[in-house]
């Protein structure tokens with residue numbers, strides 16, 4: 150059964166959870182996703198150490214990204230505590246060793262940016278890094294200054310992706326980000342929200358602005374974005390980053406005592422975390438999910454979700470039904 | 476903030492309990508044995524309140540103002556702000572409280588003895604000074620994370636409410652605002668961290684305010 154799935158694992162046109170309008174070519178997309186996975190690696194590791202990771206293209210450029218990234222809210226906010234900074238650096242080491250690239254942070258996350266900078270230094274600045282940060286300041290004129298501070302904390306000359314965090318003063322900040330992109334100071338521009346907030350505005354911006362990325366919350370129980378935002382992302386060729394894949398850990402805590410479905414082997418997942426992640430990254434509009442963790446074995450577990458295969462629509466539906474029945 | 480109703484206390488918690496408690500432990504270690512000195516200072520202030528002589532209120536207010544400044548600077552500004560940017564605003568609030576204490580209780584030329592307004596105010600203060608440090612044990616956090624009056628914000632704010640309840644002064648209602656806000660923030664933080672003692676700062680604050688009107 151699992152092998153069957155590998156042959157036919159699919160991005161599904163006309164799935165029950167998706168409007169048929171947004172169907173895309175299965176074979177082409179799969180080739181892009183899986184084929185380039187092997188190319189993505191941790192620069193300081195031999196490529197043999199990184200088993201082929203599932204990747205997806207950033208629609209606006211074709212650049213491939215592993216489908217699992219790393220968040221930093223709470224988990225990397227450890228202040229000046231040297232012991233905990235080292236623990237976070239170990240999480241980052243395991244992340245890069247597994248072929249990870251995208252790390253997401255924000256000036257809102259306390260000392261998380263500083264911790265990432267510390268980790269990057271400790272790991273001799275991995276070349277695989279795809280840096281995704283945010284602008285989060287209400288003063289419309291203060292965006293550039295905040296971005297410069299963030300770059301200093303990460304210890305990098307430029308970000309790959311900058312997103313307007315929670316749409317705060319988004320008109321002015323998007324303008325700044327587009328200018329930076331035009332000047333070659335930035336590769337991609339995005340916007341973020343979470344837990345279903347301001348979706349109407351998110352849609353308007355997706356429809357009217359030339360953004361490369363949108364970041365939203367999506368998981369097996371919170372699927373509001375399936376109705377409009379994910380189809381719109383496909384239509385407008387906007388990459389989608391998924392935050393809160395585990396509802397800040399609650400999904401895993403709530404299911405921890407529950408039996409895994411007896412058909413889990415069909416999904417390639419071995420535990421709840423992997424099942425939840427595989428569900429998310431199998432949506433054709435999703436580019437990558439960014440679970441946060443302070444735990445090395447958890448980051449390894451999460452990255453392993455990107456070494457399997459995508460779920461078929463029927464299996465995704467089954468996953469929803471099963472989790473909702475618990 | 477838009478759609479503010481959709482936020483829960485846990486949405487504002489930006490660090491894990493582990494990080495928060497380790498920071499308190501490191502702070503306590505760095506200051507030890509100042510905790511013992513503060514315990515004696517707290518007992519001394521309660522005694523002054525009970526004695527209630529000319530100028531005692533002033534002495535209490537000066538010492539409390541100094542402690543609000545110290546806690547605001549050494550804990551909120553210098554430590555907590557590294558994991559919670561909002562702590563810098565709280566530190567400013569603590570400085571404002573110190574100034575208010577001086578303006579309301581020290582600067583007026585007519586020095587009045589604190590009107591001992593029943594025993595409940597000093598009792599609330601004494602509980603904050605003597606019993607609050609033991610709370611960390613009840614919560615199962617260990618002695619290293621004890622919250623001592625004059626070192627940590629919660630017992631300092633609660634003891635201040637107790638002191639204020641005993642020292643009726645014309646504009647003193649202004650002085651309740653910041654300690655009360657702090658107790659609300661602290662309870663909400665502990666609640667978000669699923670700490671079983673989350674209700675204590677709020678309950679102590681309410682008791683202190685009730686003592687004022689008793």
Ligand SMILES: NC(=O)c1ccc[n+]([C@@H]2O[C@H](COP(=O)([O-])OP(=O)(O)OC[C@H]3O[C@@H](n4cnc5c(N)ncnc54)[C@H](OP(=O)(O)O)[C@@H]3O)[C@@H](O)[C@H]2O)c1
Nearest residue numbers: 220221222341343392393394395396397398422440441443
């Ligand atoms: N508006 C925005 O822009 C926005 C909003 C929310 C989030 N985000 C971004 O999205 C990221 C992810 O969201 P999130 O951090 O809120 O929530 P999340 O990733 O859904 O959950 C994180 C929690 O899951 C636990 N966890 C991770 N992997 C696990 C595993 N394999 N097994 C068991 N538990 C596991 C972690 O605990 P351990 O540490 O114990 O592993 C952590 O407590 C954030 O870090 C942030 O970068 C952005």
